Amino acid sequence: MHNYNKNSRKNTNGPEQKRIVLVGTPNVGKSVFFHRLTGQYVDVSNFPGTTMEFCCGKWEENFLIDTPGVYGLSSNTSEESLVRDAVLTADVVINVVDAVHIDRDLFLTCQLADMGIPMLVVLNMVDELLARGLEINLTKLENLLGVPVVPTVATNNEGLDTLSQRLSQACPGQPSVMVARLLSSSYLGLPRGEALLALEGDPEVAARNNVAPGGDREKIYADRRARANGITAAVLVERSADVAFATRLGHWLIRPLTGIPALLIALWLFYELVGVFFAQTVVGYTEGILMTNYYEPWIRSLLGRFIDLKSSLGTILAGQFGLLTMAITYVLGLLLPLVLGFYLVLSTLEDSGYMSRIAILMDRLMGYLGLNGQAVVPMVLGFGCVTMALITTRLLTTERERRIATFLLALTVPCSAQLAFVAAILGALGPGYMLLYGLIIFSLMAGVGTLLNRFMPGGSVPLLLDLPPLRLPRLDNVLLKSWTRTFSFIKEAFPVFLGGALLLSILSITGLIEKIQRLMEPLTMGWLYLPGETASAFIMGFIRRDFGTAGIMEISMDPLQIFVALVTLTMFVPCIASTLVIYKERGWREGTAIWLLITTLAFVCGGLLTRVLNFAHGMNPVMTLPLTALIILTVLFVIVFIARKRQTIG
Missing domain, CATH: 3.40.50.300 (P-loop containing nucleotide triphosphate hydrolases)
Incomplete structure (x- = not known):
């Protein structure tokens, strides 16, 4: 500056x-x-x-x-x-x-x-x-x-x-x-x-x-x-009464009757490109083949000539959580293609002028959460990377809006890397679990947002946003902008990944990871009804959300347990990078309060979900998922109704 x-x-x-x-x-x-x-x-x-x-x-x-x-x-x-x-x-x-x-x-x-x-x-x-x-x-x-x-x-x-x-x-x-x-x-x-x-x-x-x-x-x-x-x-x-098609299309995209179907199509394309093509196909090649099959064996072979790979130094450098194995693999094999793919799609949406129209279209819905339509930008960004989305909350007008958006992003929005694993796991469980997962995330966002809007002092600010013309994005600007943003993000995230890998390696070498698992047993086993090993998934989820989600795949559980673990991990505290951004943007006192509240809510909601699923399963095993969905919708309706009624009375 x-x-x-x-x-x-x-x-x-x-x-x-x-x-x-x-x-x-x-x-x-x-x-x-x-x-x-x-x-x-x-x-x-x-x-x-x-x-x-x-x-x-x-x-x-x-x-x-x-x-x-x-x-x-x-x-x-x-x-x-x-x-x-x-x-x-x-x-x-x-x-x-x-x-x-x-x-x-x-x-x-x-x-x-x-x-x-x-x-x-x-x-x-x-x-x-x-x-x-x-x-x-x-x-x-x-x-x-x-x-x-x-x-x-x-x-x-x-x-x-x-x-x-x-x-x-x-x-x-x-x-x-x-x-x-x-x-x-x-x-x-x-x-x-x-x-x-x-x-x-x-x-x-x-x-x-x-x-x-x-x-x-x-x-x-x-x-x-x-x-x-x-x-x-x-x-x-x-000079002419003729109006360009792009102008007419721009008007259609902000009208609910035509704009909402267009938005659903855009979100589906967004997910297919980022969540499926980049997060699964491209990452499957870069991480699963290039890094895992070629790079990691090569670096272990190279280091093995100079140090004992079973020693503490060897474990830190090339072990399960090694600085030169896991950290490099996740940064170059996983994070780089994901972030680059996300920014390619986002830059295309921005340069086309469609992003502003999404904000206008979503303004009324966001108003129920104490936000305005401009908040749809960090919310959409969050499904690519919560860390970057938290940074963009500074674009919101008031401190109240920034607090609400930060809390909702940290609690309810899974990043694209985590979504890739979530989609793979839910796909194996069946479409019913996938629909229930989406309902829970939506209900959490709507319920928590409504409560924050009701009890947090102040009110939402009307949306004042320039509406740029629709235009065909320039390929050179999209490519240059995407690469510039990706390089900047990787440069900031790389030290965090190294620090996280070092911490996990030290916990593994000292045996502290097993002690933490035992300390968490009352929560994981006694409250969530999950195996004790899931504690390691929560620890890895704090380092990176997709670490923890991937860890679930290695633990033997029944479908209901897997589903509870997925939902709890989604609500669990965001990764280290996102946590640091929260502290940077909101300050240490407010950041700590958000961190503790989200941790508490994640385990409380996870335990309640376990009991609701078990209750529904006990009533009728075939109707477990529909009954659970009905209970969740009922609770959401009651929360929204009471909050709106008290707000009207107040």
Whole structure:
């Protein structure tokens, strides 16, 4: 993250080098421009909120800065404050405007023009506007704003040469008549940009200039909004009544009648690609053949020339949980193809513009859980990797939403690696167990989410989300983004895997793993009615969830016991990597509370499920699963009904 201060305006990068700042609302293509102009990659998605910090690079002889998307420069959020300071220290501002949403984006453009900073406007995605039967009168727009306007399609490199040529023409924009009048008698000793922000009541700018904040924000904002609307009406021209198919499809995807079937198809394809093809077919080759049959025998043979493989050092390096065997196999043979496959699919969904439509479609359902539709993003991410999903909870608006989403992800969402083993085990048990497993996970999410929404102070925030146009994803961006994300994830996860393998090896060498199994016998045997060996599965599940799930396959149990073990492991505390992210995002005190509560809930629910299954089996063995499902649905209905009734009364 790059910090800026009011004294950094002086150019220290050479006499010819200018500090150029890219500014715009979320998802207008700033990061695409940064990548095309500097050659440096930034996570580029057709989904708002991608850029979370500043990125800096060289563009020709200039210093280019990519900033997070903001709707204004009024210090309402930390992003707005940072972008505001970057603008105040800029030599030139390139304001990227979405041609499709020009009425929305011109509010920021007008604010930049009022600040008196040299600027030019980049009108991006003009192809999307033409597809909607509209066009913009560029000459009139330039005259009204008083700055150069460059039409572009950044994803196709269209207009970038013109942008370079017209950069030298950047100039201060035409200010509002009202703003010019107010500034003529206010804050006369300040630079125009600082004076405007102080006039608008920005407390930070006023404090650092030792002046009192003004009280004209509402008046200025109303005038600016009216000006933006007036410019839009003057320059937007209808050229055809024909509406592109992509536009009609975009509307269909957010309507429940057509959107829900489309979402179910998309989720099925998502699971088939990630959960079946990558998690089973590809991993079956990379882990089951390449690593297990070739790499591990080779590394053991190599190490055997120098050390005794039965010694403590040999066990740590090449034993069952070896640093050079299990850890490397799981990172390269299992995790790498899974994460890469997941990001390939996710990047395709993002760049197509469909992800935002899923959020809108799911907004009402998420509202019952105390969240809004934007929470569907980390929830969907969680089925690929809970660790990454926990990180993306920072995109949610309030601390309350982040807490609820974090808890639900850690308790109810199995990652793709675990799902692969779950699907294999449930497939062997039969479709009835698979349906019951899905019902339990859904009921847990709905029941716990409803209770958290009822008893946690505060309320859900309405969904405010840009709706990007549907478009065909660019293969180069999908591939580059997927590989960049995968490499970053593997780089962070690799040390965790080494640490987990080392811990398991030490527990195995010292015999502590057997002692832990004995300590857990009252829970595993007395409460869950499972064999004592399942304790090792829970220990491995803490290292990695799929470790524990795979361990179930090695233990002799009847179908009901296997099912209870699977459900309990799904709810059990997330893996080390996810736990560390929870502590990082939520703090040690809240992280510990979440960890302890999830552990308790997992074993309580697992024990109750055991007794419900045994009760149903005792009543009618053939109807065990349907009776269990009926009991679970009844409990869920009671929880939701009571919570909603008390919420209405309150």
